[in-house]
Amino acid sequence: MKKIVFAFLAASLLGLTVPVFFARAANVPNCVFDKQLAELKATQTNSDLGYLEEIKAELKIRKNILSGIIACAEGNAEATQANLNAISSNDSDINNLKGQMNGKFEDAKNYYETQNGKINDLGLKGSKDLATSLREWILDNYHPLTDQVGNLTLWNTNQDLFRTASNRLSQITQTIKTLNLGDNEDIAALYALSQKDLANATALNQTAKADLLRFAPPTDTANDIKISLDALSQTYKDFFDLSEAVKKLLPM
Amino acid sequence: MDLFHELKKFKKIDPDPAYVRRSREMILSSIPEDPVLSPWRILVHSVQFGSAVTLAVVLLMLVLGGFSAWRFLSPFKLSSLDPASLKAEAQAIDIQIQLTKINYEEAQKAAARKAEPAAVPAKAASAPAASDSQASTSQTSSIEDVLQQLAQ
Numbered sequence: 001m002k003k004i005v006f007a008f009l010a011a012s013l014l015g016l017t018v019p020v021f022f023a024r025a026a027n028v029p030n031c032v033f034d035k036q037l038a039e040l041k042a043t044q045t046n047s048d049l050g051y052l053e054e055i056k057a058e059l060k061i062r063k064n065i066l067s068g069i070i071a072c073a074e075g076n077a078e079a080t081q082a083n084l085n086a087i088s089s090n091d092s093d094i095n096n097l098k099g100q101m102n103g104k105f106e107d108a109k110n111y112y113e114t115q116n117g118k119i120n121d122l123g124l125k126g127s128k129d130l131a132t133s134l135r136e137w138i139l140d141n142y143h144p145l146t147d148q149v150g151n152l153t154l155w156n157t158n159q160d161l162f163r164t165a166s167n168r169l170s171q172i173t174q175t176i177k178t179l180n181l182g183d184n185e186d187i188a189a190l191y192a193l194s195q196k197d198l199a200n201a202t203a204l205n206q207t208a209k210a211d212l213l214r215f216a217p218p219t220d221t222a223n224d225i226k227i228s229l230d231a232l233s234q235t236y237k238d239f240f241d242l243s244e245a246v247k248k249l250l251p252m
Numbered sequence: 253m254d255l256f257h258e259l260k261k262f263k264k265i266d267p268d269p270a271y272v273r274r275s276r277e278m279i280l281s282s283i284p285e286d287p288v289l290s291p292w293r294i295l296v297h298s299v300q301f302g303s304a305v306t307l308a309v310v311l312l313m314l315v316l317g318g319f320s321a322w323r324f325l326s327p328f329k330l331s332s333l334d335p336a337s338l339k340a341e342a343q344a345i346d347i348q349i350q351l352t353k354i355n356y357e358e359a360q361k362a363a364a365r366k367a368e369p370a371a372v373p374a375k376a377a378s379a380p381a382a383s384d385s386q387a388s389t390s391q392t393s394s395i396e397d398v399l400q401q402l403a404q
Binding site for chain 1: 332333334335338341342344345346348349351352353355356358359360362363365366393395396398399400401402403404
């Protein structure tokens, strides 16, 4: 029964977290610009066009691509913001963080709208400059934000796992007391190790939370989340060892 | 007194007719009557029979199916150290670790993209007549890659 519950939980986790990773919709049909880029290249190499005609045609294509990119970026921002708002937590720190992130998404959408308003008046050089500044802004501001949403989604989901492990240790404690297993040296040592490893995992989990709250670089936060999960995984190895030791003492 | 004479008199003793009649009625009234097959009685009998058959079948299935009460009464099963439950919980952690790795790699790619110039997809640059369907199935550029090309 628990297997089914955890399979369901795992499937739910996948369903909740995976969309965040694919929110950068590089392959979403309306975010494909290969055809327009090919047209741009063809225009630039078309010797039949006069200089002015070529400039006009190129500028038109460039503006179309820029408008399409901004629409695509706004769509991505909406989708990722929806993923952010789907995160459910009773932790006031996390809810405050969600509020801050929502503000950043609103800033992003405003930025895109402002840039979109500039497109009509652009010349050829202006369109190139806008492309450069837009790219830098996305890399500097938007990608870190989406990665932070991904990290927050993962961290929030992990809290169920940490609670489950904590409950498990409480139950084990009760079992050891009830069956007077603490007198056995092996079991006592493994039990102490389980307690120590769970405390370590919990502390690392809090470090990852601190990363999120201070908007640390997303790679650092992701790394700390992974380290906390590795420590939690080690705790379960201890539980398995404890289970084996108890099995030897109480043959079933 | 002639004892034999007195004993012979007993032959002539008859019970009181009223007592005989009352006793006969009492005896006859204590004999159970034949049961009447009412619908209610038939229903009760059917339920009793059906329950007995069902219980017998269930017991037979449990025995043939390898049911063992010990499995459920085992203290190990009741304890918090059941390996199957531990395994399920550990697997949920492993899944999260894999997802975290994916997120970490995505963040790394985004950071690396800033430092490296975008690669221009060959197909996009050399296929001016590409159709919509071809474009949607070909290797596509990310927004940043397209912006990089527009900046040139």
